[in-house]
Amino acid sequence: MLQKYQALKQARAALLQDGIRDPFAVTFDSIISPTEARLDGQVVTLFGSNNYLGLTLDPSCQQYAAEALAREGTGTSGSRIANGTYSAHTALEAQIARYLGRRDAMLFTTGYQANLGMLSALAGRDDDLLLDADGHASIYDGARLCAAQVTRFRHNDPDDLYRRLKHLSGRPGQKLIVVEGIYSMLGDVAPLREIAAVKRETGAYLLVDEAHSLGVLGAHGRGLAELAGVEADVDYVLGTFSKSLGSIGGFCAADDPDFGLLRVASRAYMFTASLPPAIVASVSRALCVIEERPALRGVLRDHAARLHAGLIKAGFALGAEAASPIVSIRMPDPGTAGLFWNRMLDAGFYVNLALPPATPSSQSLLRMSVTAAHTSAQIDAVVSGAAAIARDFGSLQQAAE
């Protein structure tokens, strides 16, 4: 059965030659803080986590989770439509809807399932899905689950989107555009104002996956749509709890009065167990922290700018021109990227290795992410660590281009 994965096996063997550590099999011995862990006995600084506000170890989130765990148990053992809805689930949905200024919200058990469940239920046989070419795997997997026609448009290119929508204008069904706030691999931001203008002109619907931008962008942390001032143009706001909210789960919020119908139409909502009470409680508390502590977003922005500027100054070619909490260094090829990743780990820095086909335009990337919990000293240290390794590779430019 696994014969079809021979090419994958060879690619992995090539990456792992010369005894380098397997970047896709890292197991931390223990977690020390939101920015540090122990790995094979060595303390490493974490620069790969999406724990943007550092809330995974927030004492109040932990306390809420612990109390819910003691009160309601370890799991619900049921789906939302069969004994898996507790009052905390519906309260969290109401809290999310209120926070985002929407009529309704639905929880999903992961962010991945939120995309599967929403796209597959929204887009029917006659409809068209228009997906940004760099969209997350969960968006493309959601598209695979529905009978709609799928059209990819060039990444962050509203003109290309417009042309393709015009081309499809004779078709009978609805058109749904799907974009992200901050893109997970390169850390670049969608031109959402322009995309919203295209949506208005063509009469399409718009879903924005704010996975990496919720709690990060906008005066209240509501995401890119808030920052860009186009919340009214967004029909479906999708997000995950696994990043700035420091836990696991996903949601979608909308104003459509019939939105609730999806609770009995979305298979990824109906046919999986609901979120455990401890998760619901910690996410609910984390959402309050986002509202109560806007300064965390300012710290995060400063840290993102410091990491981005430091790596540019060191001569690296980065994935995005502007700073965001995701900063990716472009590597010349998978082999160099794998070696560089190992050297970073030896130097005490954990970053993400991102290789084709999981990356945009088949690039090899060292993906770094920064959080509000990092210190300036940690950020400066990872920049000089990366610069020193690049110098060892012979030429900084060679490693960076």
Ligand SMILES: Cc1ncc(COP(=O)(O)O)c(C=O)c1O
């Ligand atoms: C844009 C985007 N959407 C959805 C997801 C899936 O979220 P989760 O990992 O919480 O299931 C991710 C995960 O990284 C993502 O980057």
